[in-house]
Amino acid sequence: MSSLSVEFAGVTFKNPLVLASGTCGFGREYAEIFDIKRLGGLASKGLTLNARAGNEGLRIWETNSGIMNSVGLENPGVRAFIERDLDWVNGLGVVNIVNLGGHSIEDYIEGVRLLNSVKLDILELNISCPNVKAGGMNFGVKTELAREVVRKIRATCKHKLSVKLSPNAEDIVALARACEEEGADGISLVNTFLAMAIDLEGRKPVFGNTYAGLSGPAIKPIALRMVHQVAHSVKIPVMGMGGVVSWRDAIEFIMAGASIVQIGTGNFIKPDISLDIIDGIEAYLDAEGIGSVSEIRGIV
Amino acid sequence: MSKILSNHRMNEDFYLMRAEHQNDARPGQFYMLRAWGREPVLSRPISVFDADGDTVSFLYKVVGRGSAIFASLSADDEITLQGPLGNGFPNVTGKVAMVGGGVGIAPFYLAGKRLKASGVQVSIYLGFSGEPVLVSEYERAAGELVVKVGGFITDSVEPSDYDSIFACGPEVMMRSLYKKCKERGAADNLFVSMENRMACGVGACLVCSCKTADGNKKVCKDGPVFKGEAVFGL
Numbered sequence: 314m315s316s317l318s319v320e321f322a323g324v325t326f327k328n329p330l331v332l333a334s335g336t337c338g339f340g341r342e343y344a345e346i347f348d349i350k351r352l353g354g355l356a357s358k359g360l361t362l363n364a365r366a367g368n369e370g371l372r373i374w375e376t377n378s379g380i381m382n383s384v385g386l387e388n389p390g391v392r393a394f395i396e397r398d399l400d401w402v403n404g405l406g407v408v409n410i411v412n413l414g415g416h417s418i419e420d421y422i423e424g425v426r427l428l429n430s431v432k433l434d435i436l437e438l439n440i441s442c443p444n445v446k447a448g449g450m451n452f453g454v455k456t457e458l459a460r461e462v463v464r465k466i467r468a469t470c471k472h473k474l475s476v477k478l479s480p481n482a483e484d485i486v487a488l489a490r491a492c493e494e495e496g497a498d499g500i501s502l503v504n505t506f507l508a509m510a511i512d513l514e515g516r517k518p519v520f521g522n523t524y525a526g527l528s529g530p531a532i533k534p535i536a537l538r539m540v541h542q543v544a545h546s547v548k549i550p551v552m553g554m555g556g557v558v559s560w561r562d563a564i565e566f567i568m569a570g571a572s573i574v575q576i577g578t579g580n581f582i583k584p585d586i587s588l589d590i591i592d593g594i595e596a597y598l599d600a601e602g603i604g605s606v607s608e609i610r611g612i613v
Numbered sequence: 614m615s616k617i618l619s620n621h622r623m624n625e626d627f628y629l630m631r632a633e634h635q636n637d638a639r640p641g642q643f644y645m646l647r648a649w650g651r652e653p654v655l656s657r658p659i660s661v662f663d664a665d666g667d668t669v670s671f672l673y674k675v676v677g678r679g680s681a682i683f684a685s686l687s688a689d690d691e692i693t694l695q696g697p698l699g700n701g702f703p704n705v706t707g708k709v710a711m712v713g714g715g716v717g718i719a720p721f722y723l724a725g726k727r728l729k730a731s732g733v734q735v736s737i738y739l740g741f742s743g744e745p746v747l748v749s750e751y752e753r754a755a756g757e758l759v760v761k762v763g764g765f766i767t768d769s770v771e772p773s774d775y776d777s778i779f780a781c782g783p784e785v786m787m788r789s790l791y792k793k794c795k796e797r798g799a800a801d802n803l804f805v806s807m808e809n810r811m812a813c814g815v816g817a818c819l820v821c822s823c824k825t826a827d828g829n830k831k832v833c834k835d836g837p838v839f840k841g842e843a844v845f846g847l
Contacts, residue, residue, distance in 0.1 A: 342817040345815070373810050378651075378654065530654070580817075584813070
């Protein structure tokens with residue numbers, strides 16, 4: 314029997330499958346449907362320091378082979394998460410990845426401080442948020458803005474830190490290297506691609522914010538290319554994601570250099586698709602006579 | 614996977630599908646339906662029209678890629694049914710009016726049938742823009758049936774005649790019914806079934822959020838049935 318166990322920045326995952334932030338809440342809903350304890354890890358709904366109501370109006374739009382979403386980081390805030398959900402997630406026996414976003418460096422730092430005092434395994438930093446104090450420029454687009462936020466958070470954060478990159482970055486390799494230089498323990502990529510749909514009859518954008526985030530199989534080849542570029546450019550480990558809906562997709566990401574593979578939109582295709590992928594990876598490794606999933610990481 | 618027992622076109626707009634499926638579905642609940650692999654990406658939320666322990670039926674309208682695939686299915690084809698999901702309409706007593714517009718009539722066949730059997734006085738109001746469907750079925754499910762083609766079905770409803778009012782249909786119809794209930798001091802008796810685009814269907818992804826007096830609610834998990842006052846009284 315092949316080993317699916319993976320080390321990521323000193324944290325042991327029993328297998329490389331993680332539910333991606335924003336697609337699984339804090340795990341409670343899926344726990345009613347399948348055995349989520351079989352997962353390698355769970356990345357929480359993106360938290361912000363204070364609760365957010367999210368965007369008004371339409372939040373999802375289906376495309377060919379994908380979906381666009383504009384949820385707007387609706388979440389209960391860091392404190393409510395700690396009070397209501399943290400112990401429950403820690404009790405699952407899966408790697409607890411807490412995703413944190415922010416709209417100013419001060420918000421990020423305060424969120425990190427609150428999370429410093431609790432138990433979690435990895436803090437996943439969402440830098441794909443507009444910086445309200447820099448004219449709305451997205452932290453994750455400009456390398457130097459990302460460098461600044463990672464530096465300041467690293468100085469405060471006591472947890473393992475994985476920075477989640479936006480594929481909309483001006484230079485994703487340079488940005489990943491900047492995160493590594495500033496002390497990130499890992500990189501997660503990619504977040505959604507900025508995209509658009511137009512309502513022909515109304516002659517206006519489908520979404521209130523005009524643009525929304527594209528995910529799903531439509532983005533997989535581009536996400537895979539970005540994971541390949543980044544994983545071959547940094548020494549810290551990578552969590553890859555973007556349209557993974559089968560074990561073959563997952564193996565591609567691993568061969569491209571990802572230690573961990575996250576499943577997002579796939580959860581909407583089939584709630585327990587991650588378990589199918591875990592079983593598929595294991596069957597593949599056994600059939601190929603590969604002793605450990607780590608043996609094929611980054612071989613392409 | 615569930616086996617489709619029948620799938621018929623009822624008129625220009627409506628189709629009725631019945632499938633084998635062990636269930637304890639309640640009126641107003643829904644299923645996520647899927648009859649394809651990975652494309653389209655999302656399953657489709659469809660309200661329960663009828664259910665017994667071993668079968669479940671869906672009344673649906675072809676509006677896009679997913680429902681067009683449903684319409685192409687035949688008896689013995691297979692479909693994935695995830696559910697029943699959501700809260701459904703409450704068990705009420707006394708006199709109830711059920712007001713459905715368009716494909717929003719779907720939940721009131723089972724709701725009428727079940728409540729009538731428990732001794733509730735059921736009046737069903739159905740508003741169609743085209744040829745009415747399933748009229749004799751709804752007649753059996755109700756003590757009183759009012760069918761209107763064109764115009765506003767809400768004009769036919771007198772809220773003060775009822776202890777409870779259930780509504781499902783276009784938002785403009787439900788909002789207008791809420792206003793009428795409010796004028797009669799009956800707003801608290803109104804329950805509305807909200808519709809929204811969904812992804813997970815189980816309360817995890819927050820894309821079907823609905824603004825209510827108690828903050829954002831998930832149509833799939835907290836609803837789809839809400840107090841009319843909570844949604845339209847804002």
